[in-house]
Amino acid sequence: MTPLLATLYQILxxxxxxxxxxxxxxxxxxxKARLVGRRGPSVLQPYRDLxxxxxxxxxxxxNASWLFRAVPYMMFTAIWLAAGLVPVFTTQLALAPTAxxxxxxxxxxxxxxxxxxxxxxxxxxxxxxxxxxxxxxxxLAEPAMLMIVFSVAILVRSTSLAEIADFMMSGxxxxxxxxxxxxxxxxxxxxxENARIPIDxxxxxxxxTMVHEAMVLEYSGRHLALVEAASMLKxxxxxxxxxxxxxxxxMATAGSGVAAAxxxxxxxVAKLAVGGTLLxxxxxxxxxxxxxxxxxxxGGALLLSLxxxxxxxxxxxx
Amino acid sequence: MxxxxxxIAFLFAVAVVGAAAKRLPQAPTVVYGGTAAACALIALWAxxxxxxxxxxxDLVLPVGLPWIQAHLRADALxxxxxxxxxxxxxxxxxxxxxxxxxxxxxxxxxxxxxxxPLYPLFLAGMNMVLIAADAFTxxxxxxxxxxxxxLLVLSTHRDPETPKAAHLYLLMASFGxxxxxxxxxxxATAHGDYSFAAIRAHAPAAGAAAxxxxxxxxxxxxxxxxxxxxxxxPLAHPAAPSHVSALMxxxxxxxxxxxxxxxxxxxxxxPEWWWGGVTMGFGALTAVxxxxxxxxxxxxxxxxxxxxxxxxxxxxxxxxxxLVFKAAHTPVIAALALAAALLHVVNHSLFKxxxxxxxxxxxxxxxxxxxxxxxxxxxxxxxxxxxxxxGAAAISALPPLNGFVGxxxxxxxxxxxxxxxxxxxxxEIAVVGAALALAxxxxxxxxxxxxxxxxxxxxxxRAAAEAVEVGRAMRLGMAVPAVLCVVLGVxxxxxxxxxxxxxxxxxxxxxxxxxxxQPWFWLAPTSAIxxxxxxxxMLVVIALLSxxxxxxxxxxxxxxxxxxxxxxxxxxxxxxxxxxxxxxxSFGQPIRRAFGSTVFRARDHVxxxxxxxxxxxxxxxxxxxxxxxxxxxxxxxxVGWLAEKANRLQFLTIRRYLTLIFLALVVLxxxxxxxxx
Numbered sequence: 001m002t003p004l005l006a007t008l009y010q011i012l013x014x015x016x017x018x019x020x021x022x023x024x025x026x027x028x029x030x031x032k033a034r035l036v037g038r039r040g041p042s043v044l045q046p047y048r049d050l051x052x053x054x055x056x057x058x059x060x061x062x063n064a065s066w067l068f069r070a071v072p073y074m075m076f077t078a079i080w081l082a083a084g085l086v087p088v089f090t091t092q093l094a095l096a097p098t099a100x101x102x103x104x105x106x107x108x109x110x111x112x113x114x115x116x117x118x119x120x121x122x123x124x125x126x127x128x129x130x131x132x133x134x135x136x137x138x139x140l141a142e143p144a145m146l147m148i149v150f151s152v153a154i155l156v157r158s159t160s161l162a163e164i165a166d167f168m169m170s171g172x173x174x175x176x177x178x179x180x181x182x183x184x185x186x187x188x189x190x191x192x193e194n195a196r197i198p199i200d201x202x203x204x205x206x207x208x209t210m211v212h213e214a215m216v217l218e219y220s221g222r223h224l225a226l227v228e229a230a231s232m233l234k235x236x237x238x239x240x241x242x243x244x245x246x247x248x249x250x251m252a253t254a255g256s257g258v259a260a261a262x263x264x265x266x267x268x269v270a271k272l273a274v275g276g277t278l279l280x281x282x283x284x285x286x287x288x289x290x291x292x293x294x295x296x297x298x299g300g301a302l303l304l305s306l307x308x309x310x311x312x313x314x315x316x317x318x
Numbered sequence: 319m320x321x322x323x324x325x326i327a328f329l330f331a332v333a334v335v336g337a338a339a340k341r342l343p344q345a346p347t348v349v350y351g352g353t354a355a356a357c358a359l360i361a362l363w364a365x366x367x368x369x370x371x372x373x374x375x376d377l378v379l380p381v382g383l384p385w386i387q388a389h390l391r392a393d394a395l396x397x398x399x400x401x402x403x404x405x406x407x408x409x410x411x412x413x414x415x416x417x418x419x420x421x422x423x424x425x426x427x428x429x430x431x432x433x434x435p436l437y438p439l440f441l442a443g444m445n446m447v448l449i450a451a452d453a454f455t456x457x458x459x460x461x462x463x464x465x466x467x468x469l470l471v472l473s474t475h476r477d478p479e480t481p482k483a484a485h486l487y488l489l490m491a492s493f494g495x496x497x498x499x500x501x502x503x504x505x506a507t508a509h510g511d512y513s514f515a516a517i518r519a520h521a522p523a524a525g526a527a528a529x530x531x532x533x534x535x536x537x538x539x540x541x542x543x544x545x546x547x548x549x550x551x552p553l554a555h556p557a558a559p560s561h562v563s564a565l566m567x568x569x570x571x572x573x574x575x576x577x578x579x580x581x582x583x584x585x586x587x588x589p590e591w592w593w594g595g596v597t598m599g600f601g602a603l604t605a606v607x608x609x610x611x612x613x614x615x616x617x618x619x620x621x622x623x624x625x626x627x628x629x630x631x632x633x634x635x636x637x638x639x640x641l642v643f644k645a646a647h648t649p650v651i652a653a654l655a656l657a658a659a660l661l662h663v664v665n666h667s668l669f670k671x672x673x674x675x676x677x678x679x680x681x682x683x684x685x686x687x688x689x690x691x692x693x694x695x696x697x698x699x700x701x702x703x704x705x706x707x708x709g710a711a712a713i714s715a716l717p718p719l720n721g722f723v724g725x726x727x728x729x730x731x732x733x734x735x736x737x738x739x740x741x742x743x744x745x746e747i748a749v750v751g752a753a754l755a756l757a758x759x760x761x762x763x764x765x766x767x768x769x770x771x772x773x774x775x776x777x778x779x780r781a782a783a784e785a786v787e788v789g790r791a792m793r794l795g796m797a798v799p800a801v802l803c804v805v806l807g808v809x810x811x812x813x814x815x816x817x818x819x820x821x822x823x824x825x826x827x828x829x830x831x832x833x834x835x836q837p838w839f840w841l842a843p844t845s846a847i848x849x850x851x852x853x854x855x856m857l858v859v860i861a862l863l864s865x866x867x868x869x870x871x872x873x874x875x876x877x878x879x880x881x882x883x884x885x886x887x888x889x890x891x892x893x894x895x896x897x898x899x900x901x902x903x904s905f906g907q908p909i910r911r912a913f914g915s916t917v918f919r920a921r922d923h924v925x926x927x928x929x930x931x932x933x934x935x936x937x938x939x940x941x942x943x944x945x946x947x948x949x950x951x952x953x954x955x956x957v958g959w960l961a962e963k964a965n966r967l968q969f970l971t972i973r974r975y976l977t978l979i980f981l982a983l984v985v986l987x988x989x990x991x992x993x994x995x
Contacts, residue, residue, distance in 0.1 A: 014863075054871070054874055054875040054876070055875065055876050056876060057876055057878035057879065057880055058876075058878065058879045058880070059879075059880045059881075059882050060879060060880070060881050060882070061881075061882065061883070061884035062881050062882065062883055062884075063694065063697070063775075063776055065696040065697060065703075065774065066696075067696060067707075067774065073864060073867055073868060073871075074864075076867060077860055077863045077864045077867055078860070080863055080867075081856075081859060081860060081863055095855070095859065097842075097850045097852065098850075098851070098852045098855045098856055098859070099717070099851060099852070099856055100849055100850065100851060102726055102729055103717055103722075103726065103851055103856070106715060106716060106717045106722050106725075106726075107717055109714075109715075109716060109759075109762060110711070110716040110717065112762075113711065113714055113716055113762055113765075113766060116766045116770070117766055117769060117770055117774060119770075120766070120770030120771070120774045120775055120900065120905075121696075121770075121774040121775065122775070122884050123693070123694070123774070123775035123776035123884075123899045124884045124885065124886060124887075124898065124899070125886075125887060125898045125899065125900055127900070128770075128899065128900020128904065128905060129900070131766060131770065131900075131905070132767075132900065132904070132905040132906070132907065132908050132909075133908050135762065135763035135766055135767075135908075135909070136763065136908035136909045136912055138759055138762065138763065139756070139759040139760045139762075139763050139909060139912075140756075140759070140912075141759075142755060142758070142759035142762075143752055143755035143756040143758075143759055146729070146751070146752075146755040147748075147751070147752055147755065150732070150733060150748070150751060153733055153847050154733060154736055154847065157846060157847050157848060158847060158848030158849070159730075159733070159847060159848065159849045160848055160849065160850065163848055218884055221875070221876065221878075222871055222875040222876065222877075225875070226867075226871070291908070292908075292911060292912070295911075295912040302752065302756075306748060306749065306752045309748045309751070309752075310744075310745055310748045310749075312736070313735055313736050313744040313745065313747070313748045314741055314744050314745060
């Protein structure tokens with residue numbers, strides 16, 4: 001594997017995630033609409049929404065500071081970089097050794113940190129509601145996520161995502177109770193982190209129940225486009241992450257050529273379609289929970305992941 | 319070594335100048351300039367020693383008790399902490415000089431109490447602890463450091479809260495010193511020689527060693543702020559002037575960490591596996607409790623002091639892990655954990671100083687450190703706001719800043735737990751890892767709250783609305799640690815390499831042993847779990863992507879901007895203390911409900927007027943600190959009782975004193991007769 005090809009793959013990956021993220025969101029919306037008996041908008045609607053937002057003027061609150069205007073760029077960059085670090089069609093990425101899973105989680109944490117600050121910047125009550133709730137959710141989701149990483153890293157003997165995918169594809173792991181627990185916990189965390197039902201409802205603007213939407217309520221125009229696109233990227237990232245750790249098959253590896261990489265792209269799109277359908281099915285079959293039940297939901301995820309890690313720590317032959 | 323001692327002597331000389339501050343208008347400049355120069359000298363000396371391999375430097379001074387001389391020694395471990403202490407000293411002096419001048423201009427007089435003569439003495443005391451090489455010098459320096467900082471806390475004695483805080487501090491400090499005194503007594507029992515070299519040569523028996531571990535955790539732990547001995551810290555640290563708070567919180571707690579490392583890793587010899595287990599448990603408790611306390615504070619400086627408790631918890635977790643792996647004869651992993659501890663010591667001293675300076679800047683600009691009277695400072699104090707944002711992001715362990723590197727190394731060490739043989743330890747380490755992750759995430763929430771309430775939003779008081787940016791010296795004092803936070807986050811490896819002699823001294827291995835040569839901008843320590851991190855590339859890629867993004871967006875998108883009034887739920891008006899804005903307490907409410915209701919019995923009481931009644935509704939929050947109820951109140955009662963009893967000894971007749979002296983002599987002679995047989 002030449003460094004040049006790895007760099008090319010890296011650039012391709014950065015562009016691919018960018019291009020596919022709105023499509024995934026459109027797909028989830030379409031499937032959800034069909035499931036409840038509506039025709040639903042076209043899968044391409046999110047692209048049109050983003051373009052329309054980009055063309056609109058920005059309305060800023062009178063006391064918004066430079067931070068408010070800088071945050072959309074900062075959080076989008078952080079999430080874009082994070083999405084570029086998860087192997088989706090090949091494990092041969094140039095940036096793979098730069099940041100491991102722990103750094104990836106911390107990158108997502110930075111994006112959230114700055115978005116929560118932006119929520120506080122306009123000095124309205126909605127921003128504060130959103131920020132404080134988001135940080136409460138994160139306070140439980142992040143440790144759960146790290147414990148999942150611990151389980152996986154100890155099994156694979158690496159925290160690098162590329163090595164995790166390679167190892168999982170080799171089939172050397174087999175079925176493990178810890179992996180099952182980690183998968184359940186990761187799905188729970190992913191739902192919470194992406195503000196999906198039952199934690200949060202991406203389509204609501206009801207003030208009592210908003211979390212993520214409340215935080216970004218004051219954004220408009222190109223800033224809102226960036227924030228929305230970042231949320232779409234984040235959903236894609238979590239699906240790619242689950243696929244990379246628990247179903248990495250189809251990805252190009254060290255020895256395989258460019259054709260395998262192109263095949264990997266096709267397989268990845270198929271994985272996203274399946275993941276999006278499952279998410280839509282799950283969301284239509286469950287009701288949103290009260291904000292203060294979220295602690296129990298994510299506490300459950302944390303305990304599951306901790307249990308998974310403890311099983312591994314004390315099991316022989318690891 | 320002579321250089322360090324002369325620099326410390328110079329600090330004493332500077333203190334004399336400070337004592338004459340009333341008559342010398344130039345005294346603040348001399349004191350802060352002189353202190354900064356002495357600190358710079360010592361830090362440079364220590365860095366050069368470490369770069370040169372960290373050989374021991376010895377000096378024996380013919381002072382102290384007649385037949386015991388004062389032994390001084392700076393080995394690699396001392397050198398690491400000398401850098402930390404004196405780096406903090408330099409930035410604090412810079413900031414303190416500006417602080418003093420700002421105070422002088424606004425109040426027309428010097429600060430409330432005698433800060434000037436005590437400030438260099440405090441730094442001298444901390445330096446002396448680090449180079450002491452016998453128990454007597456160590457304890458004397460330790461007590462000197464404690465008393466100097468106690469007097470500095472008292473320098474704001476006009477504040478009604480201060481005497482209470484200072485009293486509690488004095489109680490806890492004497493408790494801590496008593497524990498350390500007993501610990502060194504036990505260490506030296508076997509041979510009666512109090513020099514560290516002799517203690518090191520004679521490892522104590524298992525029972526005695528266990529007692530020493532317990533006493534050190536209590537003695538040094540109370541100074542560092544280990545839960546449940548932390549109660550004095552959030553009262554005493556904020557009471558002092560801000561640059562002194564920064565030194566106490568960012569630096570003095572590290573001297574306590576030094577004492578722990580010195581005894582647990584160096585003097586006690588080969589560790590037992592459970593030492594690390596106990597240490598780690600205390601660390602995890604401290605980390606989680608510290609940040610939960612911090613989340614409920616409305617006072618900026620007190621919040622920062624509680625956050626210090628949290629960070630000390632993380633450092634102590636790393637120390638416990640290093641002990642565990644040292645006892646399990648995996649020295650490379652022990653070196654990894656210890657490197658995480660030392661790196662976090664440096665990191666925390668940097669960002670905590672920075673944040674305390676920012677609190678001092680806010681205090682200077684608005685006269686308040688109550689979060690509910692701040693707000694919107696990003697418009698009024700732009701430089702302070704940017705620097706404080708770096709500090710807040712660094713302490714929340716966000717990449718690519720330095721706080722993240724420390725956490726990352728610590729997690730890498732935690733991942734090596736399956737190699738251990740004790741099951742209880744394996745389970746404990748998994749739980750400790752979860753606790754550390756929880757503490758890190760909560761710290762993020764805590765600093766979003768601090769920064770969001772203080773710097774963002776709308777001003778909550780007239781003072782905040784009319785704040786002006788602080789002077790150049792204060793801004794520079796903040797900028798130096800802020801720049802170092804970024805540099806160490808991007809390039810941590812050279813610093814870890816610099817500290818390697820200390821790691822080799824303590825665990826006889828380095829964190830990069832057995833790995834192929836790595837370039838200096840790459841971080842991949844030896845571990846059973848593959849890993850690598852590169853903050854530099856990360857920063858470059860982030861910068862590159864941002865440029866691409868900004869250019870891309872601004873080519874395509876409309877760049878029209880309209881300013882407008884945000885929807886305030888029907889409330890609006892010229893009143894700057896706009897009522898619809900989130901407050902510090904309301905921001906903390908979800909987390910308080912999720913965690914605080916069980917740990918602190920936090921309760922929200924809503925006083926809702928009946929319909930038709932026009933008085934405002936009120937929400938009040940109550941919570942109790944379990945550490946106060948369980949530990950401090952009984953302890954304070956016991957100390958008070960003892961002091962009361964001992965007080966009677968001061969009012970005896972000369973006859974009774976003579977009898978007492980005679981009896982003491984007889985008892986001692988009997989003891990000598992018994993032990994010498």
